[in-house]
Amino acid sequence: MARWRAFEGADKLAHDLTLRSCTLDILSNLWNDLATSFTATPPSVAAMRLIAALVLGGAIGFEREWHHKSAGLRTHMLISIAAALFALIAFELVALTEATDGADGGARHDILRLIGAVTSGVAFLAAGSIIVTGRLVKGLTTGAGMWLAGAVGLACGSGSIGLAALASALTVIVQWLFRVLEDRIEHKSEREAAEEALMAGTSVERRRSAPHEPTD
16 A cells, blocks of 8 residues: 555656646747747847836826826826837837848838837827816926827837936936926915015005095
């Protein structure tokens, strides 16, 4: 009986090892197929660029989310990663075209067209966040942030992560620091307007209360 149990245990262990080996082989083959499907950018580099676009787009959208704007954190992250993906697709298409048809300038022009299409699409989304009511315009800063998130995504997708990080850092500074300055300037302007209105009202009251001089 003990030998039979030992035999069953060894057989089960061998079966588990075989199953694990087959699973690893399948995963290895899938990874190799995935790696060879990338002709211009290795999978690890593509993943790094997409993650960078996601993080930097989120950094731009965090301020909008903090102030409860219509386009917040998720919107800016999605715009940035979508733009980065379009840039990666453009490089892949160029590599495939050069591999099949040879190196020519047509594929390079296709990259510029694709970037122009992405820019136009992001601008369309940004325009949708702008609301005009009479003389009051709302959403300009949000729209500009969305457009910039698209530019940051394109920079990440093309490999210029340093440039994208610098632009994102400057954007965050503008969003937070200059917002404080704008609030102070607007508060000062409102206070000056209120003081002028108060002085104007006081002047009118004095004129009304002043005795009328007789006229000849």
